[in-house]
Amino acid sequence: MSAIKVSAYRWVPPFAQGLVRDLRVRWALEEAGLPYEQRLLDFRDKPEGYRKLQPFGQVPTFEDGALVLFESGAIVQHIAERSTALLAADPSARARTMSWMFAALNTVEPPVMFLVQIDLKFADDAAAMRMREGAVDAVKGRLEGVAAWLGERDYLEDRFTAGDLLMVTVLRFLRHTDLVVSIPALAAYVSRCEARPAFQKALAAQMATFADNAPASAA
Amino acid sequence: MSAIKVSAYRWVPPFAQGLVRDLRVRWALEEAGLPYEQRLLDFRDKPEGYRKLQPFGQVPTFEDGALVLFESGAIVQHIAERSTALLAADPSARARTMSWMFAALNTVEPPVMFLVQIDLKFADDAAAMRMREGAVDAVKGRLEGVAAWLGERDYLEDRFTAGDLLMVTVLRFLRHTDLVVSIPALAAYVSRCEARPAFQKALAAQMATFADNAPASAA
Structure with missing residues (x-):
């Protein structure tokens, strides 16, 4: 084996x-x-x-x-x-999960990692800190997109899927900031997923x- | 219908x-x-x-x-x-194509788009131009990874797949630079895919x- x-x-x-x-x-x-x-x-x-x-x-x-x-x-x-x-058997639900997997990695993660890199590599550079404002706004836009979509939902679709798994790992990259915790519904979503055994x-x-x-x- | x-x-x-x-x-x-x-x-x-x-x-x-x-x-x-x-029927070949699809969008595209944003939004900012050097190096590292993998291959795997489709659309984002054209094997790969009807x-x-x-x- x-x-x-x-x-x-x-x-x-x-x-x-x-x-x-x-x-x-x-x-x-x-x-x-x-x-x-x-x-x-x-x-x-x-x-x-x-x-x-x-x-x-x-x-x-x-x-x-x-x-x-x-x-x-x-x-x-x-x-x-x-x-x-991690993935429903129904083809439409499956395709929706794929949308969220790519959204996590191709729409939410890039601005998040841009901000993380500014914070890790350029924290002592005044000009980079000016760029940081725009970077934070870009991240906020994505987070608000996720939060608005979630609304009263527990998960991105009607159950936990691989889309939530990836989204939560991306949101965790922001733990050095208050960007996620300042949106209570988003913080609750991350905690809900992180509570999984x-x-x-x-x-x-x-x-x-x-x-x-x-x-x-x-x- | x-x-x-x-x-x-x-x-x-x-x-x-x-x-x-x-x-x-x-x-x-x-x-x-x-x-x-x-x-x-x-x-x-x-x-x-x-x-x-x-x-x-x-x-x-x-x-x-x-x-x-x-x-x-x-x-x-x-x-x-x-x-x-766009995708072979064989499950292993299919999974390999998925690796390349995510590589295009989650490993190659983020540094590429970081560079594109510096060039679009911060071209008149001296500090951003200092960051640009690091951004260019990051992109070069990814491009060299793709080029080294390709070697003598025509495509990322043994035939054209959705992985090539996404990779080429990402490499096209660099058309305002000479980063792709300065690696002849990579430029030829892009041209080969773009020549498809x-x-x-x-x-x-x-x-x-x-x-x-x-x-x-x-x-």
């Missing part, structure tokens, strides 16, 4: 812990009840040949026998297709790996 | 013509041989209620009877599932709409 292998970093600095994108895959695997092994990498020193598995040198990859996949969105989709925990297991697994492999200087 | 309806802008300024994301959907529909109608919108004045179809107010949307989809990536995938022109028809359809609806001041 071949086990699923997921690549992840052995350790990352605290600002990234709990956010690295293998979390998405771990969460999806937990929702689907599929066991997996980690393939741990050093984020500063990836093994020779890793780009044969992942053309951009990122994590995660997903290996299942001869099948090698990359991109957390595609891997979550692949897992979702094996489990009704599968999320808790996935997060614990990522954090345990970091704890086990923390460099002495970071202990 | 219900016709497929795709939302698109009636007109956009020249810098965006040929790049608006409904191009992806038009291209996929042409590859699949599916006819469609346009649902034209003013990009500055979207109709009341449009966010019920598209939570973020963007184009394109895709309507097919009662089914309403949004996000160009999800719509291309939905079309691809109806046609072997379905792409030519899709591009002509988007451009014809803009020509038909050009404001007097832009004529």
Whole structure:
């Protein structure tokens, strides 16, 4: 029996812990009840040949026998297709879930990551801080789009799907700001999804790996 | 018989013509041989209620009877599932195509659009121009990843797929720079995909709409 292998970093600095994108895959695997092994990498020193598995040198990859996949969105989709925990069987509901998966990663994540990069790399640059205002407005526009859509709903569609899974992992990137918490319905949505046992297991697994492999200087 | 309806802008300024994301959907529909109608919108004045179809107010949307989809990536995938022109039947090949679709939209597009935004919005800001160097390096890293993967290949996998379709539409966003043309194998890959009759028809359809609806001041 071949086990699923997921690549992840052995350790990352605290600002990234709990956010690295293998979390998405771990969460999806937990929702689907599929066991997996980690393939741990050093984020500063990836093994020779890793780009044969992942053309951009990122994590995660997903290996299942001869099948090698990359991109957390595609891997979550692949897992979702094996489990009704993440994707309804009805074709229309399935297509709607795909809309939300791409919305999370192609409409909400880009302005979110732009803001995160300004905050991580340019926090001491006055001009970047002027750009930050526009970046914050762009993020707010997306968050308001999600919140307005949610309205009184518990999830983006009529049940938890892979679309919620990806959206929540994107919204988590904003934890260093008050942008999500200042929209109570959105904060409640994130908390609702994070309360799922599968999320808790996935997060614990990522954090345990970091704890086990923390460099002495970071202990 | 219900016709497929795709939302698109009636007109956009020249810098965006040929790049608006409904191009992806038009291209996929042409590859699949599916006819469609346009649902034209003013990009500055979207109709009341449009966010019920598209939570973020963007184009394109895709309507097919009662089914309403949004996000160009999800719509291309939905079309691809109806046609072997864009997606092989083999499940492993299909999953690989999904990896490339998400790579195009979640790994390559974000740094590309970051650079595009700097060039569009901050070209007269000295500090932004300092950030631009890092943005260019980030884009180069992604382009080199794609080019190294391609090697001697004609397409990302063993045939043209929806992954190539999305990747090429992302690479086209860089047409105001020499970043793609300075990597001959990548430029040849883009040209190879753009030479497809379905792409030519899709591009002509988007451009014809803009020509038909050009404001007097832009004529």
